[in-house]
Amino acid sequence: MDLQDVIRSNNTCRYYRPDPVPDEVLERVISAARFAPNGGNRQPVRFVVVRDAATKEALRDLYLPYWNAYIKAASGGEIRVGILPKAARDADTFANHLHEVPVLLMVCARLEDVHPTDHELGRLSVVGGASIYPAVQNLLLSCREEGLGSALTTLLCHEEPKIKELLAIPEDISVVATLAIGYPEKPFPTRLSRRPVSEIAFLERYGDPLPTRGDGS
Numbered sequence: 348m349d350l351q352d353v354i355r356s357n358n359t360c361r362y363y364r365p366d367p368v369p370d371e372v373l374e375r376v377i378s379a380a381r382f383a384p385n386g387g388n389r390q391p392v393r394f395v396v397v398r399d400a401a402t403k404e405a406l407r408d409l410y411l412p413y414w415n416a417y418i419k420a421a422s423g424g425e426i427r428v429g430i431l432p433k434a435a436r437d438a439d440t441f442a443n444h445l446h447e448v449p450v451l452l453m454v455c456a457r458l459e460d461v462h463p464t465d466h467e468l469g470r471l472s473v474v475g476g477a478s479i480y481p482a483v484q485n486l487l488l489s490c491r492e493e494g495l496g497s498a499l500t501t502l503l504c505h506e507e508p509k510i511k512e513l514l515a516i517p518e519d520i521s522v523v524a525t526l527a528i529g530y531p532e533k534p535f536p537t538r539l540s541r542r543p544v545s546e547i548a549f550l551e552r553y554g555d556p557l558p559t560r561g562d563g564s
């Protein structure tokens with residue numbers, strides 16, 4: 348596949364076929380993650396592949412209270428999924444069927460091996476993630492190339508201690524995302540809904556839009 352097509356059509360997949368993901372395909376997408384840039388090449392990212400039905404159910408049970416709280420807030424204090432936009436309704440179906448996704452891939456990181464350079468600024472530190480999430484994006488794009496749907500989620504990070512216990516994750520390793528992976532039930536979109544380049548890129552000074560000619564909309 349053309350890289351631009353991969354990038355532009357890699358949506359968050361909410362509906363999965365039950366077909367298993369072959370081991371060699373999973374190995375290829377995990378392998379691609381290794382080649383992402385990371386500070387000092389210290390390679391902090393680790394993965395735990397979860398296929399076991401009971402473990403996936405346990406993960407769904409940990410996920411749902413956070414998802415339901417989110418939906419409750421989004422729908423005005425009660426769970427009223429029907430009044431929400433389609434994307435939220437699809438995400439709600441996804442949440443309730445999380446255990447049916449063929450693979451839940453727990454993304455972990457050894458935080459001793461990340462190098463935050465913004466932790467003394469008195470605001471949320473995010474630079475450490477720059478050694479982690481490029482690997483995740485490599486993996487997600489590789490899924491798309493393989494015809495696999497995927498979804499990056501972070502709600503389960505709230506429950507890091509319980510997840511570490513469930514998956515025997517060592518003390519010095521943190522939980523940084525959960526990826527749903529499987530063959531999609533629906534076709535991939537041709538284009539995702541994103542802001543135009545002129546809204547997000549500036550020329551020389553922040554606020555002066557970068558003139559765009561091509562496919563920047």
Ligand SMILES: Cc1cc2nc3c(=O)[nH]c(=O)nc-3n(C[C@H](O)[C@H](O)[C@H](O)COP(=O)(O)O)c2cc1C
Pocket residue numbers: 357358359360438441498499500501502503539540
């Ligand atoms: C940092 C991050 C955290 C996310 N966490 C969740 C999550 O916990 N649950 C969920 O259903 N989707 C989650 N998503 C998926 C987003 O909702 C999705 O990427 C966004 O709506 C865009 O969807 P699209 O790529 O299909 O256009 C997360 C995405 C990111 C980047």
